[in-house]
Amino acid sequence: MDSVGIIYNSKNPKAAGLAEEINKRISSIQHTWLNTADDVYGLSDQIKASDIIITVGGDGTILRVNRMTSQFGIPILGINMGRLGFMTELTAEEAVDNIQNYLNSSFHTESRNMLQSIIKSSSFSGDLGPHHALNDIVLARGTSSRVVTIKVLIDGAVLTVFRSDAVIVSSATGSTGYNLSVGGPILDPLSQSIVVKPVAAHIGLSTGIVLNEYSTVEMVVEGLQDSIMSIDGAYDYPLTPGDSVIIRQSERKARFARANGSEHFYETLTRRLGFGLDVSRAVRY
Numbered sequence: 001m002d003s004v005g006i007i008y009n010s011k012n013p014k015a016a017g018l019a020e021e022i023n024k025r026i027s028s029i030q031h032t033w034l035n036t037a038d039d040v041y042g043l044s045d046q047i048k049a050s051d052i053i054i055t056v057g058g059d060g061t062i063l064r065v066n067r068m069t070s071q072f073g074i075p076i077l078g079i080n081m082g083r084l085g086f087m088t089e090l091t092a093e094e095a096v097d098n099i100q101n102y103l104n105s106s107f108h109t110e111s112r113n114m115l116q117s118i119i120k121s122s123s124f125s126g127d128l129g130p131h132h133a134l135n136d137i138v139l140a141r142g143t144s145s146r147v148v149t150i151k152v153l154i155d156g157a158v159l160t161v162f163r164s165d166a167v168i169v170s171s172a173t174g175s176t177g178y179n180l181s182v183g184g185p186i187l188d189p190l191s192q193s194i195v196v197k198p199v200a201a202h203i204g205l206s207t208g209i210v211l212n213e214y215s216t217v218e219m220v221v222e223g224l225q226d227s228i229m230s231i232d233g234a235y236d237y238p239l240t241p242g243d244s245v246i247i248r249q250s251e252r253k254a255r256f257a258r259a260n261g262s263e264h265f266y267e268t269l270t271r272r273l274g275f276g277l278d279v280s281r282a283v284r285y
Contacts (some may be wrong), residue, residue: 001051001103003031007043007065009057010036015081019056022099030103037064048072052257054099058082059177063232066134070252075109077102077257084272086176086189086265089258103158108256111175113192113213116250117229121243134254135174135232137247139169139219139239140166140199142228147202149223155216159196162204168197169247173254178233184208189265192249205282213249220244 004026009017016036023034033046035197037057040047047053049069055061056079069076071248078088079095090098101107117137131137141148143220150158150167170179175195180186184197192213198206211217221227221243229237229245237243258264 001030001105002104002147003033003050005043005046005050005053006032006034007037007040007053007055007087008034009061009081010038012057012081014092015056015061018079018081018095019054021096022054022056025096026099026103029100031200037061040064040068044068047074050074052077052103055079055088056081056095057088058085060234062087063134063234066254067232070114070134070254072130073253073255075107075255075257077107084176086272087173087256088157089256089260102257102259107259110190110256110258112189112254112256113171114250114252114254115169115171115174115194115247116252117231117245119229119237119239119243119245123240124237124243126237130250130259131229131231131237132250132252133174133231134171135177135282136168136170136179137245138166138168138230138233139179139223139227139245140230142236142238144225146225147200148221148225148227150198150227151220151222152193153218153220154196158216159209160204161222162198162201163223164201164204166197166199167219168195168199169219170195170197174232179208185210186269190262194247209283215248217247218244219247 009015054077079090080088115133116130147163153162172191174185194211197208227239
């Protein structure tokens with residue numbers, strides 16, 4: 001590989017130290033550059049010219065970096081310094097000794113579906129989109145304690161009107177994020193399906209709905225309460241009653257460097273959720 005970028009979570013001192021250690025280990029063999037994930041837009045030219053980006057942090061760091069790498073088709077090799085790390089490939093303990101194997105091209109590239117949203121509004125003065133998300137696009141009540149009223153249409157047909165704290169539209173990757181925390185279904189990470197899940201619904205369906213990959217979801221802000229559209233939990237756009245958001249599959253793909261097979265997701269699922277399986281105590285039938 002001609003160029004390897006290393007981007008780390010500056011708010012985690014251990015991530016900064018590990019990133020420095022990795023850089024020292026591989027810089028004599030590869031051309032490397034090292035930076036924080038604080039301003040990934042400022043790293044656009046460096047990311048575009050790289051063959052792979054190593055992230056040192058957690059899933060949040062990957063979400064930030066993916067906003068740029070997905071534009072250029074650059075794979076991410078994620079090293080987990082966080083708690084869950086569903087998108088990461090290596091643990092902090094195994095990273096230094098194994099990193100060179102990946103840089104020798106001993107990996108395959110896994111593509112993950114993304115979502116995109118476009119804002120329809122007569123008053124919104126910001127960026128109407130498309131806004132691309134790897135995890136989810138959420139319409140929420142923001143700082144107000146009052147619920148929001150959101151009409152949801154699927155392929156032009158009215159599904160229901162929610163009065164809830166929020167409505168989440170997530171990809172398969174995002175199904176293990178906010179969606180899971182409010183009781184939504186876990187999808188296979190390579191699934192192309194879309195999940196719609198309300199949060200604390202007062203009126204309307206309370207269950208999650210799994211849609212096919214070609215579905216278009218429209219969420220309309222109704223009632224009197226303003227709303228906030230959140231992209232991957234990091235970028236917020238204020239909306240007012242009458243505004244709507246149209247969500248469908250994005251043309252972009254998130255790409256990850258993987259050495260493990262697809263079964264690795266299930267092998268580590270309960271461990272990442274904190275539910276370890278004690279085989280010695282399992283009941284056999």
